[in-house]
Amino acid sequence: MLAFLLALTTNAQTALPKVYDEDVNPVEQIDQAVMKAKSEGKFVICQVGGNWCPWCLRFADFIKKDNVIGNVIDENFVFIHVNYNPKKSEGEEKTLLAKKMLERLNNPARFGFPVFVVLDEEGRVLHIQDSSFLEEGQGYNQEKVLRFFRNWTPKAVKQ
Numbered sequence: 001m002l003a004f005l006l007a008l009t010t011n012a013q014t015a016l017p018k019v020y021d022e023d024v025n026p027v028e029q030i031d032q033a034v035m036k037a038k039s040e041g042k043f044v045i046c047q048v049g050g051n052w053c054p055w056c057l058r059f060a061d062f063i064k065k066d067n068v069i070g071n072v073i074d075e076n077f078v079f080i081h082v083n084y085n086p087k088k089s090e091g092e093e094k095t096l097l098a099k100k101m102l103e104r105l106n107n108p109a110r111f112g113f114p115v116f117v118v119l120d121e122e123g124r125v126l127h128i129q130d131s132s133f134l135e136e137g138q139g140y141n142q143e144k145v146l147r148f149f150r151n152w153t154p155k156a157v158k159q
Helices: 002-014 026-040 054-065 067-076 092-104 142-151
Strands: 043-049 077-083 115-119 125-130
Touching: 026 043, 026 077, 026 092, 026 115, 043 054, 054 067, 054 077, 067 077, 067 142
Parallel strands: 043 077
Antiparallel strands: 043 115, 115 125
16 A cells, blocks of 8 residues: 555655647747737747656656747747647547647647647748657756757748
């Protein structure tokens, strides 16, 4: 019994907060982020995934805890978590919205999840980043993540 309680406590301590809003219209979410990015002179980064994806939640936690990465994001991007649920049990309306969202982002699901889509201030897809290239062990590598973000800032792209 003690081992079970210890395991339960450990699991509760390592549970990551959910970051994807499963009720928002993902296409509208992207459009609003593009409008905000345009007004601020930034690009948009869409982290496509879901609360069902442990690697998605790990990445969200990773960038939240890293001030250097957080500053690069804040200065250059409107960063959004775009929910995608591959289960068809969500209903026809959500399935159609998910399909429309994936088409809008040039079908990034082929890279797995999370996947990052960089949009310019007009909403055009500039780059799709396979997150596996940013991983290290059971987490993410700061140097690789910073390189990805820095290479896709408005300043870097428009040189």
